[in-house]
Amino acid sequence: DTAVSQTPKYLVTQMGNDKSIKCEQNLGHDTMYWYKQDSKKFLKIMFSYNNKELIINETVPNRFSPKSPDKAHLNLHINSLELGDSAVYFCASSRGLAGGYTDTQYFGPGTRLTVL
Amino acid sequence: LAKTTQPISMDSYEGQEVNITCSHNNIATNDYITWYQQFPSQGPRFIIQGYKTKVTNEVASLFIPADRKSSTLSLPRVSLSDTAVYYCLVGDVGSGNTGKLIFGQGTTLQVKP
Numbered sequence: 099d100t101a102v103s104q105t106p107k108y109l110v111t112q113m114g115n116d117k118s119i120k121c122e123q124n125l126g127h128d129t130m131y132w133y134k135q136d137s138k139k140f141l142k143i144m145f146s147y148n149n150k151e152l153i154i155n156e157t158v159p160n161r162f163s164p165k166s167p168d169k170a171h172l173n174l175h176i177n178s179l180e181l182g183d184s185a186v187y188f189c190a191s192s193r194g195l196a197g198g199y200t201d202t203q204y205f206g207p208g209t210r211l212t213v214l
Numbered sequence: 215l216a217k218t219t220q221p222i223s224m225d226s227y228e229g230q231e232v233n234i235t236c237s238h239n240n241i242a243t244n245d246y247i248t249w250y251q252q253f254p255s256q257g258p259r260f261i262i263q264g265y266k267t268k269v270t271n272e273v274a275s276l277f278i279p280a281d282r283k284s285s286t287l288s289l290p291r292v293s294l295s296d297t298a299v300y301y302c303l304v305g306d307v308g309s310g311n312t313g314k315l316i317f318g319q320g321t322t323l324q325v326k327p
Contacts, residue, residue: 138319139252141301143317202248205257206257207256
């Protein structure tokens with residue numbers, strides 16, 4: 099059983115297109131995240147949702163819009179794709195993000211997005 | 215914001231102990247320090263977490279000095295399968311459920327036979 103799953107694993111598309119990446123976790127966690135990893139391996143948080151509520155929204159172009167239909171799902175929709183959007187996108191989940199500690203995050207396998 | 219700095223890369227040989235240090239000068243009082251391991255084409259995986267002094271589990275040890283401005287991940291007797299990127303994460307939790315999670319740039323560990 100996969101704890102955090104993402105679809106698709108690979109996504110190749112043309113500039114200007116709109117695409118979505120889906121994420122699901124079966125761990126019963128309350129918090130989900132989207133990260134972007136560039137070619138230099140730098141891992142940067144984009145968004146986080148806790149119980150379907152947006153709690154972290156980093157400086158990300160508004161072409162990126164997360165959507166959480168329920169706490170087990172966090173999808174990422176990207177409008178008007180640009181060359182610079184090419185990267186690996188990771189979804190993650192954790193039990194919570196509260197108090198004085200950082201809950202362990204469980205990451206999905208990643209989605210490699212290539213914009214041509 | 216708690217920013218972290220790690221060496222970009224390290225080399226080691228099988229059977230050696232490897233120590234990777236992460237600097238986090240602006241760590242906040244309530245922040246914990248977490249290390250993750252990432253293999254190629256996979257998502258990061260939790261290794262160890264600590265707040266102060268020393269933490270040890272079956273995989274690694276984490277040493278945190280009293281001022282908490284740095285931390286050292288220690289991998290005993292590494293093997294080829296420990297070749298991976300290691301990330302230092304410092305939780306910067308604000309009030310309630312808000313916060314920001316910042317990964318360091320990662321340290322690429324290459325273990326040689």
